[in-house]
Structure formats: C-alpha cells, structure tokens
Amino acid sequence: MSNSPTQIQLIQPDDWHLHIRDGEVMKDVLADTARQFARAIIMPNLKPPVTTVDLAKAYQERIQANLNTLGITSFTPLMTLYLTDNTSADEVRKAKAAGIVGFKLYPAGATTNSDAGVSDLKHCYAALEAMQAVGMPLLVHGEVTHADIDIFDREAVFIDAVLEPLRKKFPELKIVFEHITTKQAAHYVRDAVTGGKNTIAATITPQHLLMNRNAIFAGGIRPHNYCLPVLKREEHRVALLEAATSGNSRFFLGTDSAPHAKGAKEAVCGCAGCYSAFNALGLYAEAFESVDKLDKLEGFASFFGPDFYSLPRNTKTITLVKQPQNIPAELPLGDATIVPLRAGETIAWSLV
Ligand code: DOR
Numbered sequence: 001m002s003n004s005p006t007q008i009q010l011i012q013p014d015d016w017h018l019h020i021r022d023g024e025v026m027k028d029v030l031a032d033t034a035r036q037f038a039r040a041i042i043m044p045n046l047k048p049p050v051t052t053v054d055l056a057k058a059y060q061e062r063i064q065a066n067l068n069t070l071g072i073t074s075f076t077p078l079m080t081l082y083l084t085d086n087t088s089a090d091e092v093r094k095a096k097a098a099g100i101v102g103f104k105l106y107p108a109g110a111t112t113n114s115d116a117g118v119s120d121l122k123h124c125y126a127a128l129e130a131m132q133a134v135g136m137p138l139l140v141h142g143e144v145t146h147a148d149i150d151i152f153d154r155e156a157v158f159i160d161a162v163l164e165p166l167r168k169k170f171p172e173l174k175i176v177f178e179h180i181t182t183k184q185a186a187h188y189v190r191d192a193v194t195g196g197k198n199t200i201a202a203t204i205t206p207q208h209l210l211m212n213r214n215a216i217f218a219g220g221i222r223p224h225n226y227c228l229p230v231l232k233r234e235e236h237r238v239a240l241l242e243a244a245t246s247g248n249s250r251f252f253l254g255t256d257s258a259p260h261a262k263g264a265k266e267a268v269c270g271c272a273g274c275y276s277a278f279n280a281l282g283l284y285a286e287a288f289e290s291v292d293k294l295d296k297l298e299g300f301a302s303f304f305g306p307d308f309y310s311l312p313r314n315t316k317t318i319t320l321v322k323q324p325q326n327i328p329a330e331l332p333l334g335d336a337t338i339v340p341l342r343a344g345e346t347i348a349w350s351l352v
Pocket residue numbers: 019045111112141226227228229258259272273274
C-alpha cells in the first residue's frame with residue numbers, strides 16, 4: 001500500500017459498541033450502520049433496560065422486523081444484557097446458551113439510562129463468577145460516578161478503584177474496557193499482564209480519535225460533541241490514536257454511536273452521545289490517515305473484534321475512497337431529526 005492511497009479495500013468491519021434505541025427511531029439509525037458494518041454489538045440501555053434473555057430476544061425480534069422493513073439481509077445484531085445488582089448466575093448461563101455476546105456494566109448513574117446500573121460490584125460476584133466460568137465477556141463503562149470526582153478524572157480513577165481489583169478477583173474474566181478516552185486506559189490495556197490469555201481489550205470511538213475537549217467549547221458550547229466518557233485533553237487523544245493504529249489486537253472498533261434527537265441535545269440539560277453512524281468508517285479512515293497508518297485500519301476495524309469475541313471474521317470486502325462526503329446538517333429520526341457528527345462539514349473518506 002502506498003503512503004497516500006486514494007482507495008482502500010478492507011474485509012468488512014463490525015461495530016463492537018452501538019446504540020440503536022427502540023421504537024420509531026430504530027430503523028433510521030439501523031440503516032446507517034448496516035450500510036457499513038456486517039455486525040454490531042447492540043447496547044442494552046433501553047428504558048427499561050434489557051436485563052434478561054427474554055427481553056433481549058424480544059429486542060432482537062424488533063430489530064429483525066426493522067431490518068426486514070428496510071430490506072436488509074446482510075446485517076447481524078449481536079445482543080447484550082444489562083448487568084444489575086440482581087443478575088443471577090442462572091441468567092448468565094441462560095444467556096450463554098442463547099448466544100448473548102456479553103453483559104454490560106454501567107455503574108449506576110454513569111450515563112444515559114443507567115439508573116438501573118450496578119451500585120456496588122460486590123452484588124454481582126455470583127454473576128461475574130458464572131461469566132468467568134462460561135467465557136461470557138463483561139463490557140464495562142469505565143467511569144466512577146461519585147460526585148466528588150472530577151468528570152475528566154472519572155475513567156482514570158475507575159482503573160484503580162474498580163477495574164484492577166475486578167481483574168485480580170476474576171483473572172480469567174474477559175473484559176472489554178469500552179470507549180476508552182485516556183492515556184491511562186490505553187496504557188493499562190496495552191500493558192495488562194494476561195498470561196497469554198485473551199482477557200482484556202478496549203474499544204475506541206471515532207470522536208475520541210479525532211477530537212479533544214476543546215471541540216466541546218469551540219466558539220461556544222457544542223452539544224453534538226458531548227458524549228460520555230467526555231472528550232479529554234489532546235495528550236489523551238494522541239495516546240488513543242497511537243493505541244488504535246499500533247496493530248495491537250487488544251484495541252478494536254466500537255463507535256458508541258448514540259442517537260439523541262436534536263432537541264434532546266440542544267437543551268438546558270443536553271443528553272450525552274455523538275451520532276457517528278452516518279459515515280463512521282470515513283471518520284476512522286481520516287484518523288488513521290492522519291498518522292499515516294491506513295495499513296493498520298483493517299486489523300482494528302475487521303479482525304481484532306471478532307478474534308476477541310471468538311466469532312468468525314467476515315469474508316466480504318468493502319472499499320473506501322478518498323472522496324470528500326458532505327455530511328447533512330440533519331437526518332430524519334422518527335418524527336424528529338438528528339444532527340450527525342460533523343454535520344454541515346465534509347469527511348475525507350467515504351464508502352463506495
Ligand atoms: O455518550 C454516551 N451516550 N455515552 C454512553 O455511555 C451512553 C450513550 C447513550 O446511550 O446515549
């Protein structure tokens with residue numbers, strides 16, 4: 001591959017962290033993702049959350065119904081369950097048998113629809129034990145939520161206060177540190193000693209590879225660049241980009257595309273979440289190209305995720321071209337609209 005290609009071919013990627021919501025809005029966001037990705041891990045933070053296998057099956061059926069309406073046959077949703085203080089070991093075993101790919105840990109109050117999240121991990125030991133035993137991954141939203149911790153420090157504190165003790169107690173548990181945002185998280189995952197086992201990985205979003213926290217305050221408050229964990233300083237963005245483009249298989253793609261209607265973002269108390277699904281692959285390509293590492297995109301986007309989850313890699317290929325794509329100011333979202341990431345601007349790469 002030349003240093004500055006104008007076209008790249010990849011095995012089709014998957015999105016290992018995605019929010020598609022429910023009801024009327026789901027089919028609008030699903031189409032954007034299914035255009036680019038073969039599979040996506042569907043987050044369970046609905047209202048009420050997807051806490052049981054039966055609820056996940058019903059959600060999966062609603063997703064399938066929307067895929068049918070859209071005429072999409074090439075996309076597979078991968079279902080997760082929301083871990084609560086009451087998740088039983090039995091539910092974990094049932095989930096494994098039903099093909100659920102992971103449990104999501106939201107510390108209570110950490111983000112959108114996380115009120116039912118875990119208040120203290122001690123309540124989950126039986127479930128975590130069962131997850132470790134059956135090889136069920138735990139997907140963590142890695143932030144502590146105490147009011148006395150500065151919002152920009154929440155992820156770094158989580159590593160010492162929660163993640164490291166958790167890994168000590170359950171050394172064989174497979175953990176994905178989701179949407180990492182700091183140098184500390186990138187280095188923690190890179191340097192974790194696992195005895196050669198595939199027990200820790202991290203997903204990285206496009207916004208955390210492309211923007212630092214200045215983007216939330218550029219000339220005024222920019223609610224569409226606000227997500228959780230919040231964007232951090234430039235040194236952290238640089239560390240994340242370095243991790244993503246390093247070829248280390250512990251780092252892989254997860255957009256965390258999180259749709260909220262325009263009015264819910266541009267509000268007195270605006271919701272957290274960036275809608276990156278419209279051209280997520282173009283955003284990742286831009287980030288990798290910025291450090292001349294487009295040759296590392298395929299591993300990050302298409303190989304390391306399925307390898308970690310013990311799923312087959314995709315076989316179809318896709319092509320990205322260096323052709324600026326205009327990003328609309330707004331897109332339809334049910335009977336409202338949504339403002340995509342980079343609205344009104346261009347993205348350097350697009351999908352053929
Ligand atoms: O910004 C975010 N939005 N972070 C999350 O963790 C949740 C997500 C959402 O569901 O809107």
